[in-house]
Amino acid sequence: MxxxxxxxxxxxxxxxxxxxxxxxxxxxxxxxxxxxxxxxxxxxxxxxxxxxxxxxxxxxxxxxxxxxxxxxxxxxxxxxxxxxxxxxxxxxxxxxxxxxxxxxxxxxxxxxxxxxxxxxxxxxxxxxxxxxxxxxxxxxxxxxxxxxxxxxxxxxxxxxxxxxxxxxxxxxxxxxxxxxxxxxxxxxxxxxxxxxxxxxKNSSVAIAGAIKAVNAGYEDGVDGFKAEIEEFGNCFGTEDFKEGTTAFLEKRKAEFSGK
CATH class of the missing domain: 3.90.226.10 (2-enoyl-CoA Hydratase; Chain A, domain 1)
Structure with a gap:
């Protein structure tokens, strides 16, 4: 190839x-x-x-x-x-x-x-x-x-x-x-x-958001903190967030789907 x-x-x-x-x-x-x-x-x-x-x-x-x-x-x-x-x-x-x-x-x-x-x-x-x-x-x-x-x-x-x-x-x-x-x-x-x-082992969708937020802090004219707030908020709409928090409260290992 x-x-x-x-x-x-x-x-x-x-x-x-x-x-x-x-x-x-x-x-x-x-x-x-x-x-x-x-x-x-x-x-x-x-x-x-x-x-x-x-x-x-x-x-x-x-x-x-x-x-x-x-x-x-x-x-x-x-x-x-x-x-x-x-x-x-x-x-x-x-x-x-x-x-x-x-x-x-x-x-x-x-x-x-x-x-x-x-x-x-x-x-x-x-x-x-x-x-x-x-x-x-x-x-x-x-x-x-x-x-x-x-x-x-x-x-x-x-x-x-x-x-x-x-x-x-x-x-x-x-x-x-x-x-x-x-x-x-x-x-x-x-x-x-x-x-x-x-x-x-961690949430791939959360990691993608973290990469975006970290990179934003190095871009001219972009407010990294604002990008972090936005990506943090986006996490709450994911299956991984529900799974991660539920697993934590249930004292079990999270099984992330990456969605």
Whole structure:
């Protein structure tokens, strides 16, 4: 079905693996389109409660964008590339109603780190390295990097990372708050699955509302508190709310339908 990615579904978890090992899983236009299709399909799949995105092999999550594709672009073509990429993948993932965990198994550079930052949270192997090297190529991060990195690590650290074009290791990324957990390589996917299983136990419709409310707080001109009130109110009209509160009062485990 796909040329550059592999998808699998098991126990409510869809795993999307970027599989271009000879290119260190670099994102070309075709891969971005395939990822859009895979994330869209998983989000629409009633059996998928969590999505894990990772890279194939042990070297790279995604080592960046495929520079050969845009080295000769004009100003307008460059702007269009960034706009299209953000629409198809990076903003698309950030606003999905299904939770997305990035399992960073190696280099996450440029567009790779931007993809990981678009996920709802990140975990990494102890061998992972992260950075935005774009200014060393005479360009800036164009897939949301200048916006999401400061949100996650603070303005000063983001400025330093972007300006130096340097890489940080997993320990520094954990200290910065860029990732939530570090684990040995062989335990990375099992940890992602363990976290996904904890998420699956909860109401998927409530989680979708929480994602929307959290994201609203980072949007210009949007009142995050107002969005929270609205999403909180919407929960009262769901079957999951009735089930969750009834189960709590009856001292039993809730069985959520996701409706």
């Amino acid at each position: 796909y040329t550059n990615i592999i998808t699998s579904q098991n126990n409510g978890i869809t795993t999307i693996t970027i599989n271009r090992p000879l290119k260190l899983n670099a994102l070309n236009i075709e891969t971005i389109q395939e990822l859009n299709a895979a994330f869209r399909a998983a989000d629409l799949d009633a059996d998928t409660k969590v999505i894990i995105v990772t890279g194939s092999g042990e070297k790279a999550f995604v080592a960046g964008a495929d520079i050969s594709e845009f080295a000769h672009f004009s100003v307008s073509e460059g702007a269009k590339l960034a706009a299209k990429g953000q629409e198809l993948l990076f903003d698309f993932v950030a606003n999905l109603s299904t939770p997305v965990i990035a399992a960073i198994n190696g280099f996450a550079l440029g567009g790779g780190l931007e993809l990981a930052m678009a996920a709802h949270f990140r975990i990494a192997s102890d061998t992972a390295k992260m950075g935005l090297p774009e200014v060393s190529l005479g360009v800036i991060p164009g897939y949301g990097g200048t916006q999401r990195l400061p949100q996650l690590v603070g303005k000063g650290r983001a400025m330093e990372m972007i300006m130096t074009a340097g890489m940080i290791d997993a320990n520094q990324a954990l200290q910065y708050g860029l990732i939530n957990h570090i684990t040995p390589q062989e335990e990375l996917i099992p940890l992602a699955q363990k976290l996904a299983t904890k998420i699956i």
